Amino acid sequence: MKLEEFDFDLPESLIAQTPLLKRAESRLLALDKRTGSVSDTKFENITAYLNPGDALVLNDTKVLPARLFGVKKDTGAKIEMLLLKPIEGGYEVLIRPAKRVKPGTEIDFGDGLLTAVCTDTFAEGIRHVSLHHDGLLENVLDELGEMPLPPYIKETLDDKDRYQTVYAKHAGSAAAPTAGLHFTEALLDEIRHKGVHISYITLHVGLGTFRPVSVDDIEEHKMHSEFYIMTDETASTLNAVKENGGKVVSVGTTSTRTLETIMRDHGQFVEASGFTDIFIYPGFKYKAVDALITNFHLPKSSLMMLVSAFSDRETIMNAYRHAIDEEYRFFSFGDAMIIYEDEE
Structure with a gap:
C-alpha cells in the first residue's frame, strides 16, 4: 500500500493544544467497523459500549518529565536533553545541539543536581550517557524536568499530571498513552461496577511514536522498538474472557501492539516481557483485540495504519472526515474514538 493512501487534510485549529478541564468530558466518536455507521457522544458514556464479562486493557506506563535543559561544564553552552530509554550503564538520549556533545562531554543540570557524561554517539542526535545524581532519578526528574510534549503542541502544560493517565504506575515512557487520558477514577469504578474486568499491561512509549513514515511503500517501513510487560494475572484474566465469549477492549495503540505481539508469538495470552517492533497495517489479522479505544492520529502515521487495519x-477515512466536519479535537489532548462491532 502507498503512504499517500493514509493522508488527509486537517485544519490546524483542530489540533488540541491543551487538555480539557475535565477528562471524561471529551467527545467520543463510536464507529461500527462492520457497517461503518458513526455516532457522536461523550467519553463519559463509554460504558454503553462495554458489556459484563468484557476486559478493558490499560497501559499503566508513566511518563518521565524527561526533557532537561542544562549546560556543558567546560564551556557553559546550553544543551537540551531528552531521556529516551534506559540502557546498560545509563540512558539513551536525544541531544540538541548534538554537535556539541561528544564522548567525554559533561553536561550539568540544576547546578549539579544531575550530571550526564556522554559515552557514545549515534546519528540523528542520539547519544548514550551515564547519569550521576543523589537519590532516585525519578525524584530528580520531578524537580528538574519538563514533560516531553509532542512537537505539534505549542502551548506550555501547567499541570504535569494532565499528561499522565490516572492509573500511571511504572515510569519509563517518553510520551503518554494518550487514549487513556480520558479516564477518571470515577469512570473506572463505574466500569468495574458494570462487571467489566480492568487489566493492565505496560508498554514504555518511545520517541519513535512521533516519527513519520517516510517510505512511499508502507511495507518497507521499519518500526521502532518498545519494551512491554504482561503479568500472569493479566494473561489469565484475558484468556478467561476470551474463553467465556467476552471481548478484549484495548485502550490505545500501545496496548494493542502489546496484546497482538503476545498473541502472535504465543498463540494465547501469557506472562511475558521484551521488546516489540510489530508493525500493524491493513492486511494484518487481529487475534487479540475485539474493540479499540483510540485518539485521532496524524496523517501518514503508523498509528493511522494500525487503526485502518482494525x-x-x-x-x-470516512470516520475521520466526519470527525473533521464535526470539529473534533485531534491528537494527544484531543477527543477519542471507539471502534467496535455491534452485536446483531
Missing part, C-alpha cells in the same frame, strides 16, 4: 482504510 477496520478498513476507507471506513476509517
